[in-house]
Amino acid sequence: MSDAAAYELYAYWRTSATYRVRVALALKGLGAEERFVDVDKGENRSPEFLKINPMGGLPAFVVKDGGAVLTQSLAILDYLEETHPEPALLPADALGRARVRSLAQMLAADTHPLITPRVRKYLAAEGGFTPDAWKSWQRHWFTTGLQAFEARLAADRETGRFCHGDQVTIADICLASITAVMKVFDINVAGIPTVERILAECEAMPAFAAADPFLQTGAPERAA
Ligand SMILES: N[C@@H](CCC(=O)N[C@@H](CS)C(=O)NCC(=O)O)C(=O)O
CATH class of the missing domain: 1.20.1050.10 (Glutathione S-transferase Yfyf (Class Pi); Chain A, domain 2)
Incomplete structure (x- = not known):
């Protein structure tokens, strides 16, 4: 898988929103280094994670080149679609x-x-x-x-x-x-x-x- 070093994905095993990003990355032939955040232990409400995403939700997605942090799975999917248009995950019209x-x-x-x-x-x-x-x-x-x-x-x-x-x-x-x-x-x-x-x-x-x-x-x- 290419580009694994380009992104970080703050993730937990069962999160539905993180699942969306994992699938989109895989469909586009991309990868990300995962950072494990244990929701059952409340790590998503830790001061460290709330600095990354003040909503305390997973996923958070880091574009290492520049360090931008993206939250909201649909916004992350839009970003991937715009930066890696193939295969398209939205219709042409x-x-x-x-x-x-x-x-x-x-x-x-x-x-x-x-x-x-x-x-x-x-x-x-x-x-x-x-x-x-x-x-x-x-x-x-x-x-x-x-x-x-x-x-x-x-x-x-x-x-x-x-x-x-x-x-x-x-x-x-x-x-x-x-x-x-x-x-x-x-x-x-x-x-x-x-x-x-x-x-x-x-x-x-x-x-x-x-x-x-x-x-x-x-x-x-x-x-x-
Ligand atoms: N609308 C957000 C949802 C984020 C969200 O709520 N993620 C869940 C896991 S699927 C979470 O981290 N929940 C932690 C909590 O509810 O405390 C997105 O699509 O990224």
Whole structure:
């Protein structure tokens, strides 16, 4: 893999947002040196990490030449797309790009933030959430997001082998990033056949397979 020395990626094994960057890097033939930040030990809230990302979220992406720190996975994907346009992860036309970004944000902006550790910790501490209540919460928001995503895919004629035509885009990356973390939490959503068909296409590609959370540094053994 080329360019591994050009970037640093602050990462944790199971993070959905970091998964997106890992897949995009791999699709573009790039790499990054990973810096492990243990979210379960609260290292993302340490003074050192908050200097890197005051939101305390992973990933953070460092462009070593100049030292710029990028946060927000979709902004990092845009940066990679602009600096390494091939293979393109956005369509060539403006309407297509808007559709792909809309699909991506249905999951990255409207679904994923609701199931993050900071929300879990707040609901447990301030809302009296038991582990079972948290599981129901996770299931509810994953289901809401993925069933809406399925409805869009099933209705739109632009849907093809992948979310938009026959090329992988950031919409596929965001989709797979959500279902990868659902597997970690052992959550299934019914009634999403188009999503399942597209995920099978993604998971057959080495870039997606290599980003599997259970293959990352610090991951536990996958449950049998
Ligand atoms: N919108 C951000 C999300 C960042 C984020 O919330 N990352 C999660 C892991 S997937 C995290 O580090 N959470 C820590 C926490 O919630 O305390 C992005 O796309 O990069």
